[in-house]
Amino acid sequence: MKIYIYGTVILMVVFVFTAGIHANFIKFPVTKNIHNVYVADFNKDNILVGFSDNIFIGKVNKEIETVDFAKAPVTKYSVDIISNIKGDFKGEVFVYQQGGYKNGILFVVEGGDQIVSGKAESYLLHPGYTYVFATVKNHILKGNLLLSHPNAIELISKDDNASYELLKKNSENNETVIKFKKAYINEEISKFHVDNENSFLSLPVEKQQELRSEAEKFK
């Protein structure tokens, strides 16, 4: 009898453990690096901005789910728009970030260690924090995919209680926000970014002039 009890307990433990791993309830202290080879030099601001369909300041509401994408996890977030640099998002948008937990192991895109060590407190987006995002429209995910290059994201604020107005005002002095605004008027669109949206030259002339004038102030 005992053996059945022990066996049942062991099976339950194994089941719980396996389920915990599978559901990422159990998280191992292991990180794996995904390696991408990029089609444009995202070290350069004008190229990164040109490759992005949207660049915006947004506050992460919550993590929604983690799904498999190209044999690796991507994590989906709900983000409230604070302001736009490129494009015209309003309200809530969904942002996918490459990486996340899979079988209890954290996958990050190479270079994510820079984010962990310097630019943010963690690789994965943090609910309640405000970032500047550079995203592309991904028709497979049917959402906005944060470019996986480290330069595509910057932490703006950790203040979960700040008003959106205050977050917007404070973001205007952020170095990355400023350099993205300056880069937008001189963006360079990669030949591989065939489905680009919101290019600077697609804007009305008056809007282009307004953005140029704004960028001029930063010189």
Added chain:
Amino acid sequence: MKRFLSLFLFSFVFVLGMFLPAGSVFAYTPVSGNISVNTTWTTAGSVYVVESDVTINSGVTLTIDPGVVVKFKATTTSMIVDGTVNANGTENSPVYFTSYKDDTVGGDTDGVSAPVQPGNWGRIQVWTGGQVNLHYAIVRYGGSYTYGNLYNYGGTFNVENTTIASSSASGILHSSGTLNVATSTIADNGTYGINAQSSGTVSITGSTFSNNATAAGIFNLSYLTLTNSGNSNPDIGYGKRGFVMQGGTGRNTTWSADGLPYIISGGYTVNYGHTLTVSPGAVVKFENNSAYLQVGYNAALTANGDSTHQIYFTSIKDDVLNDTDSSATTTPEGGNWGRITTASNGTVNFSYATIRYGGGDYYAANIYNNGGTFTISTSTISNGYSYGIRHGAGTTNLTQSSLFGNGTQAYYNPSLATTTATNNYWGSSSGPYNAKYNPTGDHNNEVSDYVSFIPFLTYDPTIPDIIAPSDPEDLTAITISPSHIDIDWAGSNDNRSVAGYRVERCNGSVCSDFAFVATSTVSEYSDTGLTASTTYRYRVLAFDEANNWSDYSNTANGTTYKLHYINDWNSVDHDSEHGKEIRWDGSTKYSTAWNYAIDTWNNLRTSTSSGILIANDDIYHYEDLTISNDNFGQSGWAGQYVPNIGADDIELNEYYFDQESFTDENKKHVAIHELGHALGLDHSYDGNIMYAYVFMDEQTTLGDQDTTDYTYCWIDMNCQEY
């Protein structure tokens, strides 16, 4: 009767006294003949009147005390010195040598009021072996029979703080021996202040010349050695205010900088095998259009001034240094003098020299090369009658010089041999006119054919440049390799030209102990031999030819690459490798690229037992790696390596692979790159397959760092093996 006689005598003396000039002194000490024992002339015996020649015998010293007056009675009376004369005057009590008729000192010795005149007496003459030392003496009104107040015939004159004046001929006539004149005044003499045209040694320092009727001095350096400095001739009175140089040089000679110019009156030749060196600051003037300076066969003229001490070769009418011709109204013009010329094998070097107003003879040029070598730099050649330079034969090199105001052509080369005259200023920023090569050049400064004058300068290089280059800007550092960083910057501007940049560096991102690294002539520098994984901080500053320096540029940091780009084997599950093999499974429609990638890495194996084998799996091997492709949409990446549990995965993104502009080379690059990750290699830098950006070029071969890292891992076996 007795009373009558007394009255008569008194009356006679009284009347006689009324007819004598007031203050008359009759008493003097007459001297003449040989002085054969050491003798001192004292103030008690003064005035000494030399009634006929007095000769100081050899071995005998005549000492003349301060304040003593020596008067010479007639044109035929002189002091002949075989021994020694020491005239020991002081500033307040000088010793006088003057005429018997000179009533201004020692009273009216001759008892008559006849005017004193130059040439009233002979001279002080020293023979070979004799010596005259004049210290605070005044020698005047001598010089009868053209010998001068002083005449040196083989002995020694040491003349210090002394006035030599009012000779009927030269103040001093030097024939041979040694003449030293220091801090003295040579004035109002009938011909030259000093006349030395034979031999011996003459030194003239710190002395003042004035009103010498012909010139301050005349010298012939054929056999004479002259040293001179610090002399002057104030712009008052008459006579040429300079030293006339006669004949030529018969030995290596230096014309040093002096307050007086050197005057050439006729043809002056630097003779065979000798060098005439004209020192910085010296001025040479030519008196007329038949005056020229010729450098003879195998002889040399060197006139190298410096930026603050120009050398001049010009007209006597040119008032540089002083109004040499004592005619304030004359104006110099082209053709005032002849030329500077060379015979074959003669050598002339000019730098920081000004040659102007020549060309007054047949050749019509300031400079005429007749077969020698002229090397001219940083000099001014102007106002030649027809030409600044005329090249007849030989070699003429002209650079960094300024030519303007020459009558017909700045440079005339009638020979058919091209001469070099690049990097010169021709009076205008548009360069000299030449119908063939610079038709838009300045017509006032023309250059003939057979003169290579391009490039020319747009500024006058002979004018000192005191303006520093602008500061270098936008300094950036670009890492090239583990030992190499390139820096570049926006170059400086300069009113002339930037000569170079000084590159400085220190170790660290915020260091301040910069040290010199190198000098670069362009606005970039390749810094090699650096330490891997090290940050360096750079700054640069610019300088020009005149050694004016800019301020520093901004600083820029660069960090050298690591020695190896290997994944962290403790954080990456390297399931893709087993027992020095990678067995792969799966498939891709980009098989050409995939197979190319496999071959690329396998080709690095030096033998079947070295390196790592990449092959597809079979029934005997589990797969370590899976290859596949799919459309992942816009993502920014074309390929992805995922170190999953079990077999690792390589995913190729069809969204980019299937674009028309995504070339076969791009596909191969991505495949090689992702397979490199499976081998444990990390992203490295441009020029290598493991660079993270496929678009950069169409590289399909491994770079040095790729090979280095593969070898490090799989040939040298430095990577941990699962």
